[in-house]
Amino acid sequence: MQFNNSLIEGVLIKRYKRFLTDVTLLNGEEVIAHCPNTGAMTGCAEHNMQVWLSPSNNPKRKLNYTWEIGVTAKGHWIGINTNNANKVVGEALQRERVAELVGYDNIRPEVRFGHENSRIDFLLTGVGQKDCYLEVKSVTLLESGQGYFPDAKTVRGQKHLRELAAMVEQGNRAVLLFCVQHTGIDSVKVAEHIDPKYAECFKQAIAAGVEILAYSCVIDEQNITLNQRLCVID
Incomplete structure (x- = not known):
């Protein structure tokens, strides 16, 4: 971007x-x-x-x-601008730079879905493919060498995890992608010490079949570009 x-x-x-x-x-x-x-x-x-x-x-x-x-x-x-995370990921999807999310014919941003009045960041569809509901979260919290999400309690984030789990139960694919906008972070972990309810929803989402990805970014004063996959510690 x-x-x-x-x-x-x-x-x-x-x-x-x-x-x-x-x-x-x-x-x-x-x-x-x-x-x-x-x-x-x-x-x-x-x-x-x-x-x-x-x-x-x-x-x-x-x-x-x-x-x-x-x-x-x-x-x-x-x-700093969390709105840029969707732009960075959207560009990477169009250029097929997220290996786990290639092969879809259509990429639609901001699509209404679920039962809790939500919008999914991206809906990926294609012939012969399950519909893929992709939620993007920006990660910038670094503590003692570890990257964390969220950096504050997020009721909205809890809702998104429930909605993703529901999509899997309906036979679709659901993915949560952590867009790491901090070059000092090389792995991501859910911040249970900050939002234990989010951590519990995260565990339930994984158990339901929601896929979790994390990608680093290359950042300078001209561009932000999705880079390589990082480890998610669950």
Whole structure:
């Protein structure tokens, strides 16, 4: 996924009220940027970290910048914008870069499904193939060398796991793909210490036949690209 506009470099002052970020640009100007990440962002919003913002010329927007990337003191690149995970995975699906998900004729994003008023990130269909319901989750939490999801309690995430399990029970294929937007993470584990209910739903989903995948990303100030499969510790 290539960014539409050239990103602007700056230094993070602070993130607050979940969706707001104060940043000092390299020219010394202080700006307020939108933070498109509803999670706790533990370790991803450190004072003075290098950040990259995408500019907007939309006159209807209240904020002219969106926080896209952060770089930690250890040099790890992080995709801050969780909305980009679907774009990155969607591009990889079109280019058949996810070996476990090739061979489908149609890839439809944001399709309504299930009994809990949900939308699946991607519905993959093809002649002679079971319909495949694919849910994508962005992973950015790194603790003691281990990548975790989620970084905050997620009732919505629990619902998605139940819906995926139900799709398998109906004879379809269901896949949960962790899009790891943190270059310091080399394996993913469910954060039972943060959301035990999600962990329980995760175990039930696996028992029901939901497939679990995790893929790393190559990240820089111009692109985010799905890279290689990572280990999921269940």
